[in-house]
Amino acid sequence: MRNLFLSALVATFACAGCKHGPKAPSNVIVVGEYGSLTGSEATFGQSTHNGLSMAVAEINGAGGIKGKKVQLVNYDDQGKTSEVGTAVTRLIAEDNALAVIGEVASSLSIAGGQICQQQGVPMISPSSTNPKVTETGDYIFRVCFIDPFQGYVMARFATNPKDKGGLGLKRVAILVDQRQAYSQGLAQYFAEALKKLGGQVVATESYQGGDQDFSAQLTRIRDVKPEAIYLPGYYTDVANIAKQARGLGLTAPLLGGDGWESVQEIGGAAVQGAYFSNHYSADEKRPEVQHFVDRYTKQFGKSPDSMAALGYDAMMLLKNAIERAHEGPLPAWRTSVRDALAQTKDFQGVTGKISMDKDRNATKPAVVLEIVDKHTVTAATIPPQ
């Protein structure tokens, strides 16, 4: 009886194997996507997905890549490291993705990147800015700038005198999310750049992403009377911190990074007049940007944020690389796409002109945005160092 049960079990798994086993290359190109479609950073994943699917629709509308349609397969990782492993493994083993696009959060891109690197699958992170992401290995790329540059951008903006478009500040307190590689890295690079530019970090406090109460940290920050507070975290926490900071009578301006994207929609009065560094600004006049903003707004009914623009750029950059790569059986084809990606030079994207440097990071300028009502306006543009 027990043997019967066991053999039935084996049969079930064997069958499951036939159904999802490796398929021969057909007339579609499968591109995998993993992202936080739900969870605390849900708007990041959703925007990225919108940008990506718009790019895929455009590519297929124009006849695909070398006559093959692109099929985007995506899995939700809920913003959890534990879910990333499952999602990426499924994309590679079950769906036979040629390349993988994901994630926004650096910790998750690092987790997914390790699997892609092991399996020899090229991965592009649209918007993870922590340097460690591409250090994972030579199959991992990104289309955004990295945090050492982003930290420098905000330090530069904060210390620049007012007549040169900056804030003219010296004393800054930092409140960092110690659970996120992104936040820790950005805090460190910001602090280093600030010191070099003549500023001073007057306090460094930390919290754990998802905490609800920040009054102890904010009270200590209030005691040192900073001229500004740097919050290199993600928008749900930042909105909460901003409200509690204002409630405790902290009036210093708030500064942040690209993790703030969409904080203007939920932060209310507390985030008015706050500044954050970002990848692009929807009010830029370049035709690529205006063209993209128009179509996106028409399709999704809202203006595209940076995550959407970077998602779009990631897919277009991948298309460009697949066109230059040699088609073949999957492992060789993947390697060829990787080589083509590494050779990318002066690719005209929505978020600027992208070239891959030797560490597979994109070099490009950054903008500083100011929050006004529920929108952002460009306060400064800072070129690559």
Added chain:
Amino acid sequence: MADFLTFLFKGISVGSLYALIALGYTMVYGILQFINFAHSDVFALGAFFSWRFAVAYHLMHPTPIQAAGLLLLSMAACALTGLLIEWLAYRPLRQAPRLNVLITAIGVSLFLENAGQLVWGKSVVQFPTMTEHSIVLGGVHIRLVEVVAVGAAFALMLGLQWLVYRTKIGRGMRAVSVDHNIAGLMGVPVDQIISLTFVIGSALAGAGGLLVGLTYGQIKQPADASWIIYGLKAFVAAVIGGIGNLPGAMLGGLLLGIAEQFVAGYVSTTFRDAIAFALLIVILLVRPSGILGKNVVEKV
């Protein structure tokens, strides 16, 4: 001094929420001697119910009276949930071993979390905002909404005291907690009293859900760890105060809240929970049955 008072008030604010939830744990334990693991989920549902009511009645910026209305609605909805849970999941197991009920409670908890996720999704929800003003007292900034929340929590706790110690229903509840069988023989409607205990405990959790949402302005999805941690801390607060003891649960909640804030403020935010919990272990070493708990020797 200003810092000290800020931490103290914040401790009372967080602690009164713990206390409100701790009451639900302690009441059920007092009567049925089991830990209702689903209680923290009822608390999470309370936050979501009040958010849905606020959306339905366009009360995203409620006045104090409208907020009170939301509070009542949320309490009513949670009370009904508590009643259903007791009726469907726990009552059929009244004669079963305590372990079976405990496992069922875990099942109910998982069911509620996943059902909540299914209905309301997994994203962070923006909660109604009452006011973003603060009051300043001698250099101490206090957010008005937290003052309101603390006031509401204390009012509810006082109401519960009155109910348990001054009314006939309360006398019934106390009688059942001493011994159901004898209470039954004396003409106390045991089943109704047990249902009522769930109704009251869940209504308090519902109030807690609304207050936590108002305080922080956003709520995480029903299966998020933050709800479980709230529940865990409230449960610990109930144990510290002496489980089964109502004033003990309130005292335990406030103590835990204040200890946490002082540790975070003066020692380290990283080890806030670790140090706060270590303090509590010390309390339990000195008084194993909790601060206000009676030392009862169980006969085997």
